[in-house]
Amino acid sequence: MNANFANTLETLETPCLVVDAERMERNITRLRTRLDALGVSLRPHLKTAKSVEAARKVMTTQQGPATVSTLKEAEQFAAAGVRDMIYAVGIAPDKLARVAEMRARGIDLMVVADNVEQAESIAAASKVAGSRIPALIEIDCDGHRSGVPPQDHARLLQIGQVLAAGAELRGVLTHAGDSYRGGGPEAQERFAEAERKAVVDAAQVLRGAGLPCPVVSVGSTPTAHHAKDLTGVTEVRAGVFVFFDLVMAGIGICRVDDIALSVLATVIGHQREKGWIITDSGWMSLSRDRGTSKQPVDMGFGLVCDVNGNVFNNVIVADVSQEHGIIAVRPGSNGRLPELAVGDRVRILPNHACATAAQHGAYHVVRGASLDVEAVWPRFGGW
């Protein structure tokens, strides 16, 4: 519904979402090359792009494997031919009928559990479906969210036993969410090793009790780019690496000019005495994500580039309302406000690609310095 079929960045209706295919392909190649060298497979997280066309570029085969964050994603990607997916959010019992229905259509959709109640509901749903639903046990490698604490072997084994008896115990999974806080390459290597160790140890506990554990799954974009050794791990999940963003640049996982996603905006006015340029891109198009606010360099609501994608150093979207953005020099920096007239266009690099992309209905695909739109990729939302 949000697609723009005009064909250059000078003619598209603004605000709209732009992806530089050249940068995106470079980002994908970088991670694939890295994981190939480590001998593990990539199970990309499709929650970042939520686009069939982007998924086809990032998956290693057109059937998967893939990771999703909603059953809507699972259904949309299944309709596009993807057959092997993990729904990587702890399953709500009420969602299991929908999972069973997809599995009955031949989709190998796996679910995730970190408690016995969930495992029992998966077993019960398997019984109703007449088919064992495969589940991974989530391990909490860094205390940031959900998952079985690594030391809680009793809970791990209890979940494993319930799943093995009444459903299918497919393996273990973890996500080093704390790695997004940064800390430099050595910290990232430690996060990656903690992530690896948490699931490899859990797999050993399960196997030691005679339980199966074929899949040992880790993943986050920062750790995927810093792991030195993934012995015992079978696959890596990562999502935001496909586009990257200012949060990832801020913690050194990419450079600013690796960021493939931007929001195209038009200048609608000035408050010259305040050093403000007003655009038609507010939080509705940028998202309210302030992920760089805790980083050493706070990028406001995004970093401003010209329409060709050249960064205006230290010029940011300093404030937003729903459909207005205020461009200003980053406080405390030596940036200079560019000369931009009403009607001129800019591109804004996002703090958080997943959040910014979610505000839009389509990607307008360009390549490198070209302003021509070579494709429009629809994206979907919802659950």
Added chain:
Amino acid sequence: MNANFANTLETLETPCLVVDAERMERNITRLRTRLDALGVSLRPHLKTAKSVEAARKVMTTQQGPATVSTLKEAEQFAAAGVRDMIYAVGIAPDKLARVAEMRARGIDLMVVADNVEQAESIAAASKVAGSRIPALIEIDCDGHRSGVPPQDHARLLQIGQVLAAGAELRGVLTHAGDSYRGGGPEAQERFAEAERKAVVDAAQVLRGAGLPCPVVSVGSTPTAHHAKDLTGVTEVRAGVFVFFDLVMAGIGICRVDDIALSVLATVIGHQREKGWIITDSGWMSLSRDRGTSKQPVDMGFGLVCDVNGNVFNNVIVADVSQEHGIIAVRPGSNGRLPELAVGDRVRILPNHACATAAQHGAYHVVRGASLDVEAVWPRFGGW
């Protein structure tokens, strides 16, 4: 696309958006009664709900008047019969062809300008269209964003003259955006009076120069609820009053139990030693808006209620990731974590209704304490 046709809050797929029609109708009646007493008309801002069904409840007639924040809204509401709209974001010259096209279909769509370049582009587009496009001049009543500074009579008159000569000068408009920061009833009365004075004075300057100024438009939800006198004002725009939210409750414009909007979520796990309950409602369903973070009571990403809408005092969504929410007791409060099992449902009151609603494709309408869904109202996004 996101509609859920199951019929109670116990059976809907989660996360999803819920509106309590009883509270919504009460909120609408409250503002209408107030503005009737002040003798001004309501031009509701439809950017909050972006729903034809909600618009029909909030507008005083099915043809308008109304305010919109995007041309997409203008087109969608025009298709539903709305004939009188202000597109209340400073116009980008490239959008004028689309405006002229809507006007040619009989929609009285007005645009907004705060600089001469915009006024000249409106005059040029009027010439191309063979029909004068009506525009309002935006006045900056509180320095928070765009608009002509009230003291800059030269700029005001120059814009007015360009519009009157080549387009149609329809009037003046302002928005007291700073009123969202709060300050108590007396501060709000002052914001309301400053908002009134800024446009009434501007209208006088224009009329004194022999220019027309039929429309004198003010509006923000806080000032609309506190203005004591609106002499000289012809209409009030307000948006979030229809649903209200925690930001509005935090500055005393409504009570928490006036908030008509919530997100329905399901418990998927616990980290009991940390005092956390994990749900399937993360920032994708709540938005990343942290509007209460600057208020005396920081509500995190939302205030938690049971499925019937009864508030768990001081129990908030303390943190989120894309599809996970962490419920915890508000730091420093005397709240107590409720006993909730995996599969139980909660409702989460949002910080910012406009931002949270924007994450969803439909409203599930309930009434008061009932769990039955009496209607599903689609909502749209995009530009």
